[in-house]
Amino acid sequence: MTFKTLDDLDAGQRVLVRLDLNSPVEDGEVQDNRRFDRHATTVQELADRGDRVVLMAHQGRPGGDDFVSLEQHADILAGHIGMDVKFVADTYGDEAIEAIRGLEAGEVLLLENTRMLDEELPEEDPEVKAETEFVQTLSQEFDAYVNDAYSAAHRKHASLVGFPLVLPSYAGRVMESEYEANSSIATQEFEGDVTMVVGGTKATDVIGVMNALDEKVDQFLLGGIAGELFLRAAGHEVGYDVGGMDLFDDQWEANEDLIRSILDEKGDQIVLATDLAYEDDNDERAEVPVANITEKDTGYLDVGSDTVATYTPYIHDSEAVFVKGALGLFEDERFAVGTVGVLEAIAETDCFSVVGGGDTSRAIEMYGMSEDDFSHVSIAGGAYIRAMTGESLPAVELLQSN
Numbered sequence: 001m002t003f004k005t006l007d008d009l010d011a012g013q014r015v016l017v018r019l020d021l022n023s024p025v026e027d028g029e030v031q032d033n034r035r036f037d038r039h040a041t042t043v044q045e046l047a048d049r050g051d052r053v054v055l056m057a058h059q060g061r062p063g064g065d066d067f068v069s070l071e072q073h074a075d076i077l078a079g080h081i082g083m084d085v086k087f088v089a090d091t092y093g094d095e096a097i098e099a100i101r102g103l104e105a106g107e108v109l110l111l112e113n114t115r116m117l118d119e120e121l122p123e124e125d126p127e128v129k130a131e132t133e134f135v136q137t138l139s140q141e142f143d144a145y146v147n148d149a150y151s152a153a154h155r156k157h158a159s160l161v162g163f164p165l166v167l168p169s170y171a172g173r174v175m176e177s178e179y180e181a182n183s184s185i186a187t188q189e190f191e192g193d194v195t196m197v198v199g200g201t202k203a204t205d206v207i208g209v210m211n212a213l214d215e216k217v218d219q220f221l222l223g224g225i226a227g228e229l230f231l232r233a234a235g236h237e238v239g240y241d242v243g244g245m246d247l248f249d250d251q252w253e254a255n256e257d258l259i260r261s262i263l264d265e266k267g268d269q270i271v272l273a274t275d276l277a278y279e280d281d282n283d284e285r286a287e288v289p290v291a292n293i294t295e296k297d298t299g300y301l302d303v304g305s306d307t308v309a310t311y312t313p314y315i316h317d318s319e320a321v322f323v324k325g326a327l328g329l330f331e332d333e334r335f336a337v338g339t340v341g342v343l344e345a346i347a348e349t350d351c352f353s354v355v356g357g358g359d360t361s362r363a364i365e366m367y368g369m370s371e372d373d374f375s376h377v378s379i380a381g382g383a384y385i386r387a388m389t390g391e392s393l394p395a396v397e398l399l400q401s402n
């Protein structure tokens with residue numbers, strides 16, 4: 001590892017810190033999760049040293065239901081570090097600058113969701129991002145930039161790749177530990193079978209990397225949105241947006257060709273759900289074998305119990321298991337059977353295991369499992385999976401060349 005860390009940064013400075021507090025949002029309420037807990041370590045350390053600590057983070061993507069202000073994040077983070085975290089609903093305008101200049105040594109301020117700025121998105125070269133008004137204006141207020149957002153390091157957004165070109169830059173504690181764990185995964189050789197459990201909602205992200213990982217992974221156990229899209233390609237009447245959903249059809253169009261070619265060329269590595277679960281007329285969980293589904297009129301929210309029974313032996317016989325994405329809507333207890341079943345099967349073995357994904361890893365705590373039963377529980381989603389494929393993470397590279 002070649003980047004500078006907090007050990008190399010003198011105390012008592014004005015420090016701009018990029019965190020990844022991107023969190024699940026339910027009915028407008030931001031859900032506490034381990035990203036807060038992990039980042040609290042870095043924030044606390046800087047505050048304790050007497051730095052003026054200003055935090056940047058993003059939440060959701062424009063247009064999404066989870067694209068909300070960071071006001072609630074400030075309160076949640078404050079609970080984890082046991083001190084006040086101020087919040088300003090601005091990022092680099094007059095209000096933000098005034099709040100930054102008003103900070104005392106050891107105080108912490110969180111700025112508004114960076115994705116509310118046009119200049120944060122889209123992804124562009126660091127040189128372009130460094131020239132934005134956002135980076136040019138905000139950087140004037142600081143002595144140093146700390147990137148702790150390993151889990152967002154695959155995005156070439158201004159808050160991630162612009163600042164390292166204009167401020168002395170350092171890795172935070174989360175950046176350090178995630179980088180170390182996730183890079184070791186890419187470099188390890190396993191003698192026995194390697195299994196990857198693929199699910200979640202970001203099918204477009206995970207399907208592409210399945211392709212890249214086929215040499216490294218013996219079998220992919222599928223669930224979530226990607227799982228249904230593969231079933232759709234295999235000729236089943238599932239994986240369609242029904243009743244106002246917006247999860248399947250766009251991702252199908254974007255990935256249809258790739259899914260079909262993976263199924264054609266690597267079909268023997270792909271294990272698909274044999275049954276699916278949905279909410280019946282009595283609001284209860286009901287299961288149906290995939291083979292019996294003849295109408296595309298139902299939204300499926302989990303894989304079924306038979307699927308868990310099918311997947312379990314693959315896990316028990318593996319030397320390493322990587323999980324990316326939940327197999328169902330586990331936040332609702334009725335639809336946690338797939339995700340919890342697979343995680344419990346992993347916990348029963350002493351295989352090398354990594355659970356990634358900000359959302360998915362939450363299931364471990366939610367359903368009374370212990371992080372100790374897994375080799376590493378990453379708080380990274382897309383960055384984690386890219387690290388597995390050996391793809392570089394632009395924001396990490398910039399820290400390394402700083």
Ligand SMILES: Nc1ncnc2c1ncn2[C@@H]1O[C@H](COP(=O)(O)OP(=O)(O)OP(=O)(O)O)[C@@H](O)[C@H]1O
Nearest residue numbers: 200201202224301325327328329357358359360381
């Ligand atoms: N069939 C389904 N219908 C609706 N939601 C689903 C379904 N299957 C999985 N999910 C949802 O997928 C989410 C996790 O997927 P996501 O793609 O966000 O992955 P992650 O790796 O955990 O997170 P991230 O990439 O954000 O770090 C869970 O919150 C779960 O509710």
Ligand SMILES: O=C(O)[C@H](O)COP(=O)(O)O
Nearest residue numbers: 020022151152358381382
């Ligand atoms: O939650 C994540 O994985 C990161 O914050 C990146 O989020 P994004 O996929 O919306 O860029």
